[in-house]
Every structure is written in C-alpha cells, then in structure tokens.
Amino acid sequence: MEKNRALDTLSALAHDIRLDVFRCLVQAGPEGMAAGEIAQALQIRPNTLSNNLTLLSHAGLVRSTREGRSIRYFAEMATMTALLGFLLRDCCGGRAELCQPILDQIACEC
Amino acid sequence: MEKNRALDTLSALAHDIRLDVFRCLVQAGPEGMAAGEIAQALQIRPNTLSNNLTLLSHAGLVRSTREGRSIRYFAEMATMTALLGFLLRDCCGGRAELCQPILDQIACEC
DNA sequence: TCCATATTTCATGTTTAATGGAAATAAAAT
DNA sequence: ATTTTATTTCCATTAAACATGAAATATGGA
Numbered sequence: 001m002e003k004n005r006a007l008d009t010l011s012a013l014a015h016d017i018r019l020d021v022f023r024c025l026v027q028a029g030p031e032g033m034a035a036g037e038i039a040q041a042l043q044i045r046p047n048t049l050s051n052n053l054t055l056l057s058h059a060g061l062v063r064s065t066r067e068g069r070s071i072r073y074f075a076e077m078a079t080m081t082a083l084l085g086f087l088l089r090d091c092c093g094g095r096a097e098l099c100q101p102i103l104d105q106i107a108c109e110c
Numbered sequence: 111m112e113k114n115r116a117l118d119t120l121s122a123l124a125h126d127i128r129l130d131v132f133r134c135l136v137q138a139g140p141e142g143m144a145a146g147e148i149a150q151a152l153q154i155r156p157n158t159l160s161n162n163l164t165l166l167s168h169a170g171l172v173r174s175t176r177e178g179r180s181i182r183y184f185a186e187m188a189t190m191t192a193l194l195g196f197l198l199r200d201c202c203g204g205r206a207e208l209c210q211p212i213l214d215q216i217a218c219e220c
Numbered sequence: 221t222c223c224a225t226a227t228t229t230c231a232t233g234t235t236t237a238a239t240g241g242a243a244a245t246a247a248a249a250t
Numbered sequence: 251a252t253t254t255t256a257t258t259t260c261c262a263t264t265a266a267a268c269a270t271g272a273a274a275t276a277t278g279g280a
Binding site for chain 1: 113116117120121123124125126129130133136137139187190194197198199200201202203205208
Binding site for chain 3: 251252253254255256257258259260261262263264265266267268269270271272273274275276277278279280
C-alpha cells in the first residue's frame with residue numbers, strides 16, 4: 001500500500017461512526033449486513049450512514065452488492081491487512097529480534 | 111485498547127505530516143530522533159512539527175526525553191500493536207479458519 | 221550575565237469535514 | 251399505475267482541524 005491510500009484508510013477509520021460501522025461489518029463476517037440492518041444496530045440516521053458507507057467504500061474498507069431493494073455491505077479485510085503491513089514496514093530496520101516481539105503481540109482473539 | 115483510545119490513535123495517524131513523523135521514528139528504531147533531526151529530515155517548520163509531536167504524544171504513539179537542549183522522540187510500538195489488536199478483534203467470529211489467512215498476510219518486511 | 225540554539229506555546233485566519241433536513245432514485249408489492 | 255420500503259444525493263449550517271507568524275521557555279556556552 002502506498003502512503004496516500006494508507007492516509008485515506010486511516011482517515012476513514014478515524015471517525016466515531018465509521019469505526020463502529022466497520023467493526024460491525026468485521027464481526028458480521030462473510031455474510032455482511034444490509035445498510036438498514038447496520039442503521040438499526042447502531043442507531044444511525046439513514047443519510048448519515050449512507051454518507052459514511054460511501055466514504056468507507058472509497059477507502060476500500062467495505063464493498064457492497066444490491067440485494068432486492070436492500071444493499072448489503074461487507075468488510076474488506078484485504079485493505080485492512082494492507083494497512084497493517086504499511087504501518088509495520090521497516091519497523092525494525094532489518095533487526096528481526098526487535099520486530100518479533102511486536103508481531104507476537106498481534107493475535108486474533110478468537 | 112478501548113474504542114476512544116483507538117479513535118485517538120487513528121486520528122493521530124490520519125494526517126500527512128504525522129504519518130510521516132511516526133514512520134520516520136519507527137524506522138529510526140530504539141535510538142529515536144531529536145525534534146530538530148525530524149524537522150530537517152522531513153522539511154517541516156519547527157512549530158508545526160512540535161504541534162504534531164504533541165498530538166502524537168497524547169495519542170501514545172511517541173514518547174520523548176530531554177537530552178541537553180534537544181528533545182529526543184521515540185515511536186511507541188506498544189500502542190501500535192494495541193491498535194492492531196483492536197482492529198482485528200472478533201475478526202472471524204470465532205472461526206479461526208477465516209482468520210488465519212488474514213494474519214498470515216501480516217508480516218514484517220525485514 | 222548575556223547570547224545562541226532547540227523547542228514549545230499562543231493567537232488567528234483559513235480550510236475542511238460533519239450534521240441533518242428534504243428531495244430524489246431504485247426496487248418490490250398492491 | 252400507484253404506493254411502500256430502502257437507500258442515496260443535495261444543500262446549508264455548524265463545528266473542528268490546520269498552518270503559520272510571533273512570542274515565550276529552556277538549556278548550554280561565552
């Protein structure tokens with residue numbers, strides 16, 4: 001990931017509602033959620049949610065498909081992992097013994 | 111990490127100059143860099159850098175110690191890993207087979 | 221003590237982003 | 251065809267963040 005895309009991604013996540021929406025979709029997993037379901041779960045007005053979903057989408061953090069009159073959204077984990085890779089790049093200047101303890105702490109809590 | 115601290119951390123990083131500064135310090139490693147060295151390396155005015163360092167510091171992403179008339183800054187990797195843990199929390203709803211491919215892609219490039 | 225260097229703080233004008241109401245589009249049901 | 255439901259777009263107002271010049275603080279040297 002290049003810097004400008006990393007900035008877009010970070011800006012998209014650095015927002016109260018959008019962080020909630022993204023994490024909601026992360027937890028929903030591959031089934032995703034319809035916009036209306038998200039709005040109800042998080043108590044957000046539909047236009048506010050729509051604006052924020054558009055922003056998340058431009059940042060590549062979510063993707064969507066129409067399903068009848070609903071639109072279903074999914075978290076795009078590949079973008080998240082690309083961001084994490086960017087943030088950790090050159091984290092130890094080639095000294096793996098400095099880097100490994102950091103990586104060890106990143107663990108999926110499932 | 112709780113949500114509000116995650117938001118602070120993301121907001122701190124979601125800024126052109128601050129992302130550069132943080133990554134500069136990440137790459138500098140445990141030796142850190144004096145404020146003036148950072149300013150020179152990235153061509154930033156001293157007061158602008160100072161404001162942004164203060165913000166990074168409040169977000170817990172850097173720490174500093176005075177050294178003569180300079181002040182030396184260091185990246186705080188523990189905060190970064192805490193953020194990554196927060197972003198990945200419940201990423202697979204307990205289904206490790208969904209989660210593992212994501213974790214496999216996060217690798218230190220050293 | 222007085223000066224030079226390193227960094228921070230303050231005040232301010234400008235830009236940028238967020239909010240929410242109202243209207244518009246899109247699909248399905250009657 | 252008309253209505254209902256789901257979602258988006260448009261727009262105006264409000265609020266927040268940013269960069270910058272100038273002054274202040276802190277340390278070390280002459």
